[in-house]
Amino acid sequence: MRKFFIALALIIALSGPAYAETIKASVNGLVCAFCATGIEKTFRTQAAVDTVNVDLDNKLVTITTKPQQTLDDATITKLITDAGYSVTGITRNR
Amino acid sequence: MNGLTIGRLAKASGLRTDTLRYYERLGLIQTEGRKANGYRIFVPETLQQLQFIHRAKLLNFTLEEIKDLFIVRGSPQSNCEQIYERLQGKIAEIDGKIDELATFKRELQSIAKKCPRGDAPLTDCSLMDFLDKPVACCEEKPKARSRKRNFGKVCVAIFALGASSLPAHAKPISYVDGVMVMQENDETGHTLSFDYTLTPNYAIGWYDKWEENERGGKNYSVHGPEFNTLLKRWNLPDGQANIFNSTGAGFADGDHKIRGAAWTSFLADYETRRLYSSYEIRGMFADDINSSVWQRARVGVAPYAAGYDDVAAWFMLQGDYHPGKKDTWVATPLVRLFYKTYLLEAGYSSNHRLMLNWDLQF
Numbered sequence: 001m002r003k004f005f006i007a008l009a010l011i012i013a014l015s016g017p018a019y020a021e022t023i024k025a026s027v028n029g030l031v032c033a034f035c036a037t038g039i040e041k042t043f044r045t046q047a048a049v050d051t052v053n054v055d056l057d058n059k060l061v062t063i064t065t066k067p068q069q070t071l072d073d074a075t076i077t078k079l080i081t082d083a084g085y086s087v088t089g090i091t092r093n094r
Numbered sequence: 095m096n097g098l099t100i101g102r103l104a105k106a107s108g109l110r111t112d113t114l115r116y117y118e119r120l121g122l123i124q125t126e127g128r129k130a131n132g133y134r135i136f137v138p139e140t141l142q143q144l145q146f147i148h149r150a151k152l153l154n155f156t157l158e159e160i161k162d163l164f165i166v167r168g169s170p171q172s173n174c175e176q177i178y179e180r181l182q183g184k185i186a187e188i189d190g191k192i193d194e195l196a197t198f199k200r201e202l203q204s205i206a207k208k209c210p211r212g213d214a215p216l217t218d219c220s221l222m223d224f225l226d227k228p229v230a231c232c233e234e235k236p237k238a239r240s241r242k243r244n245f246g247k248v249c250v251a252i253f254a255l256g257a258s259s260l261p262a263h264a265k266p267i268s269y270v271d272g273v274m275v276m277q278e279n280d281e282t283g284h285t286l287s288f289d290y291t292l293t294p295n296y297a298i299g300w301y302d303k304w305e306e307n308e309r310g311g312k313n314y315s316v317h318g319p320e321f322n323t324l325l326k327r328w329n330l331p332d333g334q335a336n337i338f339n340s341t342g343a344g345f346a347d348g349d350h351k352i353r354g355a356a357w358t359s360f361l362a363d364y365e366t367r368r369l370y371s372s373y374e375i376r377g378m379f380a381d382d383i384n385s386s387v388w389q390r391a392r393v394g395v396a397p398y399a400a401g402y403d404d405v406a407a408w409f410m411l412q413g414d415y416h417p418g419k420k421d422t423w424v425a426t427p428l429v430r431l432f433y434k435t436y437l438l439e440a441g442y443s444s445n446h447r448l449m450l451n452w453d454l455q456f
Contacts, residue, residue, distance in 0.1 A: 029329025031367045033402045034432045037455060038269025045271075054402040056367065059331065082270035082294050086329035 020050060021065045025076055026089040030059045038083040046071065046079070097126050097135035107144045122147060122161055154184065158350045183313065193420050265363070266322035266340050267297045268455055275454045281424050281447035282388075282414070289322060297322040301342050301357075305384075314383045316355045318344015335364040346380035353381035370394035370408060388416045394430065405433045412441070412449075421445040 030036055036054050039061055043052040048069035053062040061080065065071060077087045104111045117123045118134070123143050125134045143164075150160045163180070166172045208220035216222055268274045268291050278285040283305025291297040299322060304315040320342025328335040338361045346355035356379050363372035370392065377387040392412045400406035408430035415423055426449055428441025435456060441449035 027329075028331055029327070029334040031332070031334050031365055033400060033404070033406055034435065034437055034453075034455070035265065035268070035334075036402060037435050038272055041272065042269055056399070056402050084267070084269060084294055084324075084327065084329075 020067050021070050022093045023063045023065070023071065023076060024091045024093075025061045025063070025080060025087050027059055027061055027080055028086040028088055030054070030056055030061075030085060035084065039080060039085065042079045042083045046075075096138050098138070098140060099129070100134050100136070103136050103140060103144075106141055109144065117144075117147070117157075120157055120161060122157065122164065154188065156349075159184075162350075186313075265336060266299070266338055266361070267291050267295070267324050270294060273456055276451070277453075278451045280426065280441075280449040280451070281421070281443040281445055282416075287320070295324045301344070314346055314348025314380070316344065316346045316357065316378065316380060318342050318355065320357070333364060333366040335362075337362045346383050348380075348383040353383060355380035367399040368396045370396075370410065386416070386418050388414065388418075390414050403434075405431060407431055410439075410441075 027039075033054075033056060036056065039054055040052045043049045043061075043063055048065050048071050049063055050066045051062075051064040054060075055062065063071065063076070073090050076090060080087050098106065100111050100114055103109075103114055107114075114123065114136075118125065123140045124137055126137045127135050129135060146164075147157075147160055150163060151157075155163070159180070163177075166176050166180075205220045210218050266274075266287075266289055268289070270291055270293060272291045274289045274291075276285070276287045276289075283303055285304075286302045287299055289297045289299035299320050300318070301320045302315065302317045304313065320340055322338060322340045325337040325339055327337075339358065340361070341356075341358040343354070343356040346353045357377060359374060359376040361372060361374040363370070365371070371394070372390075372392045374390045375387065376390070379385045390412065392410055394408045394410035396406065396408050398407070410428050410430055412426040412428060413423070414426070421444075424443050424445050426441045426443040428439050428449055430437070430439045432438065432453075435454060437451075437453040437455075439449065439451040443449060
């Protein structure tokens with residue numbers, strides 16, 4: 001029984017956030033909605049992503065992950081770069 | 095066999111026997127077999143066909159075009175519209191020649207004005223001076239020289255700068271794994287291109303263009319793969335600037351003849367949410383059918399800063415400079431609308447051509 005609880009604790013500890021995560025990426029070059037659709041399409045290919053919102057006024061891309069899932073900063077930066085933009089900062093809320 | 099031997103046909107038509115053999119090789123006239131001695135026997139309608147060929151030649155149709163007319167005439171699906179289209183093509187070709195001759199006439203008039211008269215020595219004659227110069231000063235020249243000059247320009251553009259093809263209304267690279275379809279219908283012709291973005295800096299695609307030759311007014315088309323490169327991008331807090339190159343090679347189809355073709359272009363743009371500007375230099379080399387370098391610039395303003403989920407509207411002015419064309423400078427005011435991945439542009443050019451472009455990204 002003791003081994004079972006240890007294994008359970010390890011699974012919970014390694015399985016990432018228990019709740020959905022909201023990640024905000026500040027992005028330079030975000031001026032054209034036609035071009036920025038690439039950001040939305042790129043993030044939607046990720047299994048961890050629940051919703052994506054592009055805000056041209058505030059130059060922000062807001063990503064909400066699925067429960068117990070996350071995306072690291074390097075992946076977010078790569079995806080936004082692949083879509084043709086530059087990331088200037090990333091903040092997270094759980 | 096009720097047909098005619100080649101000798102009798104030559105006598106009846108007034109044509110030489112080798113001309114008749116040549117027509118036969120082209121498929122313009124047909125034999126129904128050969129006599130035991132090997133002489134060709136032509137079908138009885140051949141004399142009427144030769145009269146048809148003779149009249150068509152008087153109207154400036156080439157033998158290839160006459161063959162095409164025979165095909166149309168022989169097809170049960172053919173109608174008058176098909177003949178009308180060919181007539182319009184021929185009229186456009188003649189218009190092109192008239193324009194070219196008018197250019198030559200103006201050039202000669204210009205030389206004649208400078209030419210002294212009376213007893214002046216030949217060395218003072220402006221025509222001799224003009225012909226002796228290795229490179230003439232005037233814009234329009236005899237075809238061979240012009241072709242050579244344009245070829246040089248395109249070579250410089252291709253190999254020194256990396257000249258063409260970018261549909262000017264959208265960037266030729268979208269996002270990694272993104273596909274873009276662009277269709278452009280404007281005063282330069284009709285363009286269709288597909289691009290697949292491999293990396294943030296590179297895309298491959300296929301390019302098709304149907305247009306009028308820069309000089310003769312003949313229609314031709316160009317087809318082939320192209321490679322698009324994002325040479326430099328500046329992502330700014332309130333704007334984005336880019337320099338792209340698009341280079342391709344394939345084939346050109348015109349006058350029922352296939353030639354090799356190559357094209358390249360550079361596009362620089364800068365845009366904010368309310369202002370847009372771009373400049374493009376494009377070059378096309380397609381053997382004798384077209385060799386040209388031309389330029390395009392655009393400026394635009396958006397009446398409002400559209401949000402990501404809004405329909406965006408832009409008012410733009412496009413200027414085209416075609417050194418080899420009758421309409422050297424063309425201005426096109428246009429409206430651009432886009433929503434998400436759908437983009438539409440409509441305008442009307444100063445040489446009275448409608449512009450209708452669309453892009454789709456997926």
